[in-house]
Amino acid sequence: MIEHLVEFFGRTHLVVLHFPIALVIVAAVVEVFRAIAPKLQRRAAVEPFRPSSAGSLMFAFALLGTVVSVASGLVLGFDGGERVDLHRILGIVSGVLMLMTGLALVLAMRPQSRGGAVYLGLLSVSAVGVGLTGHFGGELTHGAGFVTKPLERMIGMEEAVISEFDLEALNISQASLDTFHDSILPIFMNSCVECHGPDEAEDDIRLDSIAYVLDPAADMIRRDDPDMSELVYRIDLPHDDPDIMPPEGDGEPLTADEIELIRAWMKSLDS
Ligand code: HEC
Numbered sequence: 328m329i330e331h332l333v334e335f336f337g338r339t340h341l342v343v344l345h346f347p348i349a350l351v352i353v354a355a356v357v358e359v360f361r362a363i364a365p366k367l368q369r370r371a372a373v374e375p376f377r378p379s380s381a382g383s384l385m386f387a388f389a390l391l392g393t394v395v396s397v398a399s400g401l402v403l404g405f406d407g408g409e410r411v412d413l414h415r416i417l418g419i420v421s422g423v424l425m426l427m428t429g430l431a432l433v434l435a436m437r438p439q440s441r442g443g444a445v446y447l448g449l450l451s452v453s454a455v456g457v458g459l460t461g462h463f464g465g466e467l468t469h470g471a472g473f474v475t476k477p478l479e480r481m482i483g484m485e486e487a488v489i490s491e492f493d494l495e496a497l498n499i500s501q502a503s504l505d506t507f508h509d510s511i512l513p514i515f516m517n518s519c520v521e522c523h524g525p526d527e528a529e530d531d532i533r534l535d536s537i538a539y540v541l542d543p544a545a546d547m548i549r550r551d552d553p554d555m556s557e558l559v560y561r562i563d564l565p566h567d568d569p570d571i572m573p574p575e576g577d578g579e580p581l582t583a584d585e586i587e588l589i590r591a592w593m594k595s596l597d598s
Pocket residue numbers: 515518519520521522523529530532534545547557558561562570572573574577578581
């Protein structure tokens with residue numbers, strides 16, 4: 328029974344961790360704002376900084392949440408291996424920073440104390456540490472760049488990688504490359520890349536870049552006879568064929584126009 332409770336405690340990590348991240352960042356923003364606002368208004372005699380009760384309360388809950396998160400994280404990640412090392416080390420460092428910040432807060436709250444600035448500095452560093460820990464933790468559960476990937480696709484950063492490829496090495500004309508980006512890639516992005524892309528490369532093939540599509544190792548395209556290409560075969564099948572792409576139930580089959588565009592583009596490759 329104990330082991331089940333321990334396992335449960337480890338898994339609470341994924342719920343509890345959000346509280347200290349949000350609380351310590353908000354506490355730091357509030358206190359830093361309170362510290363600099365009087366200076367910005369150029370008030371004559373600026374009092375030394377003293378922690379506010381609202382900020383301190385938020386920090387106290389953040390500290391509690393951090394202690395629980397670090398403890399449950401250590402239980403959860405016990406056999407997580409090297410993958411979790413960075414997250415674990417940052418988590419422990421942030422935990423220590425938070426404890427030091429707590430100590431600084433207690434000292435800063437004593438009457439006549441001038442320790443407010445120390446507290447403020449430690450609080451800010453802790454907020455950054457906890458935020459970074461959360462960031463790398465998120466990459467563990469969702470994969471690197473999970474949040475920003477749609478933006479990268481939107482602004483075409485993935486294409487930037489493509490332009491590094493040499494046209495000559497790909498043996499493709501500028502016109503064919505442009506057509507690929509203008510008409511073909513959007514079809515693949517829409518219907519195929521969720522399974523054949525950076526997140527998941529089913530059957531080891533990717534369709535999110537010209538270099539992968541033309542990669543001889545992928546063997547999807549036959550330049551000498553496009554109609555015999557595996558890729559064309561897979562998209563131009565009866566809709567209930569078990570080989571059709573996208574697989575039945577996992578997306579609409581490509582339209583006749585889309586298939587024709589892809590065919591025509593492949594034919595342009597060798598001309
Ligand atoms: C829902 C996931 C999914 C989607 C969407 C999808 N595929 Fe696939 N694809 C697979 C899986 C799984 C396989 C391996 C099993 C198989 O060969 O049928 C595969 C295999 C392939 C193959 C065969 C590769 C080889 O080595 O023989 C090609 C070509 C292909 N897909 C092209 C496409 C194209 C083009 C699209 C978009 C029009 C697409 N796929 C959309 C999951 C998907």
